[in-house]
Amino acid sequence: MAEKFQLNEVEVWDGNYAASQALRQAQVDVVAAYPITPSTPIVENYGSYVADGYVDGEFVMAESEHGAMSACVGAAAAGGRVATATSSQGFALMVEVLYQASGMRLPIILTVVNRALAAPLNVRGDHSDMYLGRDSGWIQLDAFNAQEAYDLTLCAFKIGEDMRVRLPVMVHQDGFLTSHTAQNVYPLDDDTAYKFVGKYQPYEEMLDFSKPVTYGAQTEEDWHFEHKAKQHKALVDSRAVIDEVFEEFKKLTGREYNRVEKYLMDDAEVAIVALGTTVETSIVAAKKLREEGIKAGVVAPRCFRPFPFDDIRDALENTKAVAVLDRSAPMGAMGALFNEVSAALYTTPNRPLVTNYIYGLGGRDFAVNDAINIFKEAKANADAGYITTPIQQFSGVRGPKLGFFETKRGK
Amino acid sequence: MKGVLATEKRGIRELGAEEKVGWDEVPQGVILESFEEVLKENVAHIRPEERPYSDFNSYTATVASWRVIKPVYNRDICIDCQNCWVWCPDTSIISRDKQMLGIDYDHCKGCGVCVEVCPTNPKSLLMFAEAEEIEDALAKWPEKKKKSK
Amino acid sequence: MVEIRWHSRAGQGAVTGAKGLGDVVSTTGKQVQAFALYGSAKRGAAMRAYNRIDDEPIINHEKFMRPDYVLVIDPALAYTDNITENDKESTKYIITTHLSKDELIAGIPELQDKKDRVFVVDAIQISLDTIGRSIPNTPILGAFVKVSGMFELDYFLNAMQRVLSKFPQKIIDANMEAIKRAYNEVK
Numbered sequence: 140m141a142e143k144f145q146l147n148e149v150e151v152w153d154g155n156y157a158a159s160q161a162l163r164q165a166q167v168d169v170v171a172a173y174p175i176t177p178s179t180p181i182v183e184n185y186g187s188y189v190a191d192g193y194v195d196g197e198f199v200m201a202e203s204e205h206g207a208m209s210a211c212v213g214a215a216a217a218g219g220r221v222a223t224a225t226s227s228q229g230f231a232l233m234v235e236v237l238y239q240a241s242g243m244r245l246p247i248i249l250t251v252v253n254r255a256l257a258a259p260l261n262v263r264g265d266h267s268d269m270y271l272g273r274d275s276g277w278i279q280l281d282a283f284n285a286q287e288a289y290d291l292t293l294c295a296f297k298i299g300e301d302m303r304v305r306l307p308v309m310v311h312q313d314g315f316l317t318s319h320t321a322q323n324v325y326p327l328d329d330d331t332a333y334k335f336v337g338k339y340q341p342y343e344e345m346l347d348f349s350k351p352v353t354y355g356a357q358t359e360e361d362w363h364f365e366h367k368a369k370q371h372k373a374l375v376d377s378r379a380v381i382d383e384v385f386e387e388f389k390k391l392t393g394r395e396y397n398r399v400e401k402y403l404m405d406d407a408e409v410a411i412v413a414l415g416t417t418v419e420t421s422i423v424a425a426k427k428l429r430e431e432g433i434k435a436g437v438v439a440p441r442c443f444r445p446f447p448f449d450d451i452r453d454a455l456e457n458t459k460a461v462a463v464l465d466r467s468a469p470m471g472a473m474g475a476l477f478n479e480v481s482a483a484l485y486t487t488p489n490r491p492l493v494t495n496y497i498y499g500l501g502g503r504d505f506a507v508n509d510a511i512n513i514f515k516e517a518k519a520n521a522d523a524g525y526i527t528t529p530i531q532q533f534s535g536v537r538g539p540k541l542g543f544f545e546t547k548r549g550k
Numbered sequence: 551m552k553g554v555l556a557t558e559k560r561g562i563r564e565l566g567a568e569e570k571v572g573w574d575e576v577p578q579g580v581i582l583e584s585f586e587e588v589l590k591e592n593v594a595h596i597r598p599e600e601r602p603y604s605d606f607n608s609y610t611a612t613v614a615s616w617r618v619i620k621p622v623y624n625r626d627i628c629i630d631c632q633n634c635w636v637w638c639p640d641t642s643i644i645s646r647d648k649q650m651l652g653i654d655y656d657h658c659k660g661c662g663v664c665v666e667v668c669p670t671n672p673k674s675l676l677m678f679a680e681a682e683e684i685e686d687a688l689a690k691w692p693e694k695k696k697k698s699k
Numbered sequence: 700m701v702e703i704r705w706h707s708r709a710g711q712g713a714v715t716g717a718k719g720l721g722d723v724v725s726t727t728g729k730q731v732q733a734f735a736l737y738g739s740a741k742r743g744a745a746m747r748a749y750n751r752i753d754d755e756p757i758i759n760h761e762k763f764m765r766p767d768y769v770l771v772i773d774p775a776l777a778y779t780d781n782i783t784e785n786d787k788e789s790t791k792y793i794i795t796t797h798l799s800k801d802e803l804i805a806g807i808p809e810l811q812d813k814k815d816r817v818f819v820v821d822a823i824q825i826s827l828d829t830i831g832r833s834i835p836n837t838p839i840l841g842a843f844v845k846v847s848g849m850f851e852l853d854y855f856l857n858a859m860q861r862v863l864s865k866f867p868q869k870i871i872d873a874n875m876e877a878i879k880r881a882y883n884e885v886k
């Protein structure tokens with residue numbers, strides 16, 4: 140039996156520590172990892188929990204991230220609760236196996252500490268790796284601070300392992316801004332946390348020798364489409380289970396999570412849509428602007444995948460102007476979040492004016508003032524009734540103003 | 551041999567203090583040019599202190615302030631074995647024609663590896679506090695250690 | 700909101716200090732944030748650590764800060780780092796140095812008109828005397844407790860004892876002594 144860890148009612152933890160404690164409390168059977176900055180402390184801490192007897196599971200040091208995720212796939216197919224952590228280049232190297240994990244419907248938990256992708260080489264945070272995973276068939280939950288990194292990691296097990304879902308889940312947090320920033324965190328005690336997550340229920344495990352199975356068989360055109368269709372449906376339908384788990388978590392802790400988070404949105408005229416720590420920094424800006432009479436609000440997909448198309452639409456349809464912030468280089472297109480939010484809003488009668496901001500790449504600071512400027516441009520659009528700036532702009536980059544695409548206005 | 555060891559030529563800036571330009575001016579491909587001009591002869595035939603290193607080359611940057619302790623070199627004992635030159639992880643031992651010249655204090659991080667690998671008795675390299683004057687350090691040099699049985 | 704900026708070199712314990720302060724603050728029911736910005740993340744390189752303290756949960760994640768307190772735990776950084784960057788009319792400076800306040804300010808023109816807000820303490824010497832190593836982070840906290848008046852000294856010592864509880868008693872005692880000395884010696 141694993142030893143209990145004594146926790147205080149309030150701890151001062153950074154996001155990495157918070158995530159590693161959640162993994163420990165879930166009593167993961169196998170963590171196979173290849174540590175990489177800035178997520179290294181998650182597996183490092185986990186290794187010490189194993190060494191100190193706080194976990195009964197196995198800790199496997201792999202030879203690469205590809206190997207780490209492959210070992211996770213093997214362990215999960217064998218019938219264990221499995222988790223790991225990664226960032227950036229490590230995530231990129233895992234990508235091939237991410238599709239294997241989701242296609243085999245293995246509820247592996249991956250804590251991703253978001254970091255930019257090279258070149259240029261950079262250990263700081265942006266959302267390039269999170270975006271890289273968006274078609275991989277995983278559920279992607281996004282934490283905006285250390286408390287949420289802890290809470291959502293616990294929820295992730297319960298969501299992914301639900302028999303109606305059986306999909307792997309990523310829990311994202313911002314590199315350094317969350318992972319290395321210590322804040323007040325209110326943890327659950329070990330028993331309560333484990334009881335919430337629940338005992339692992341295997342499904343068609345390979346190590347059940349009375350009923351041997353093959354995982355991830357070759358299908359070619361005869362079967363491939365049907366499997367992918369089923370997987371997509373499972374992902375879209377997981378929304379109901381996510382809501383249930385969030386509801387149960389709220390009953391337990393009082394802390395509320397939604398697939399789309401809304402702040403100051405009841406009467407908002409202009410809104411920022413963002414991910415990660417930027418969500419909270421933007422709330423600070425929105426509160427300031429409300430003192431000046433600008434009705435600003437913030438909307439954030441807590442759940443990046445499955446994309447909450449319906450709830451995003453409901454949250455924003457009564458606004459006049461929406462600024463969608465992407466913290467990943469869009470490389471020849473509009474930002475991915477912009478595209479998805481715009482698509483959702485296109486199906487509303489009101490169709491708010493939507494603009495796109497690329498910001499914070501490679502860890503560039505996103506300050507309250509940056510959010511204020513963006514809100515003010517959105518307000519100018521709302522007042523004018525059309526988009527007064529280029530539709531896509533770069534915010535916070537050195538050099539001449541950088542923007543792309545003008546709006547088309549009728550006569 | 552002006553410029554071989556000393557800060558006259560290099561060490562003109564702290565690492566990272568280069569001018570920050572905008573997206574329209576950064577070099578394509580995240581490239582850092584080592585030299586300010588195109589070399590006319592084989593670089594191996596130009597001595598480092600005579601190469602036209604650019605501001606983006608670490609040769610022209612100093613990281614001396616990162617060090618808390620520093621190695622001091624004692625020419626009188628050194629046997630020019632080149633051990634320190636081989637092992638220094640920051641190419642901060644300067645040797646010319648197999649003769650040890652001293653330490654490049656602009657790039658030495660004070661790790662102490664060179665001292666560790668020096669085979670002489672007493673050692674020809676020893677670590678001292680960063681603020682210690684070289685002459686004072688040399689005056690304090692220990693005697694040869696007797697082999698204990 | 701109280702905001703604190705630490706000027707340090709990697710390895711001097713500013714991050715541990717900022718987190719330690721955070722731990723203590725959290726026991727008072729307040730909310731805290733502690734983070735660091737590294738240049739090159741190598742031992743000896745200049746770096747900065749930050750604290751935010753508030754009654755409400757802290758949701759501001761910008762790195763930009765206009766500090767209420769600037770803690771300088773490396774004597775040389777007072778000269779070489781821009782310690783007055785983004786300061787306010789009321790920013791207080793606590794600087795570790797073996798110099799007197801006047802001697803120190805004589806060498807740093809930016810502090811000339813901020814004399815009343817500059818406090819000095821030889822945190823390096825205190826840590827050498829008490830802990831036996833140059834780790835000025837705990838003594839600077841003693842000076843901070845005095846200058847800020849944020850806690851009673853006894854309360855802070857008690858809480859700090861808990862934060863350090865995983866260390867041997869000898870080290871805890873040495874740290875307590877360091878905090879007390881800095882509390883009494885800061886000028």
Ligand code: SF4
Pocket residue numbers: 620621637638639640641642643653657658659660661662663664665
């Ligand atoms: S102390 Fe380290 S970096 Fe400096 S010269 Fe010796 S081996 Fe090189």
Ligand code: SF4
Pocket residue numbers: 627628629630631632633634635650664667668669670673674675
């Ligand atoms: S290792 Fe010692 S003896 Fe050998 S070259 Fe270096 S300083 Fe001289």
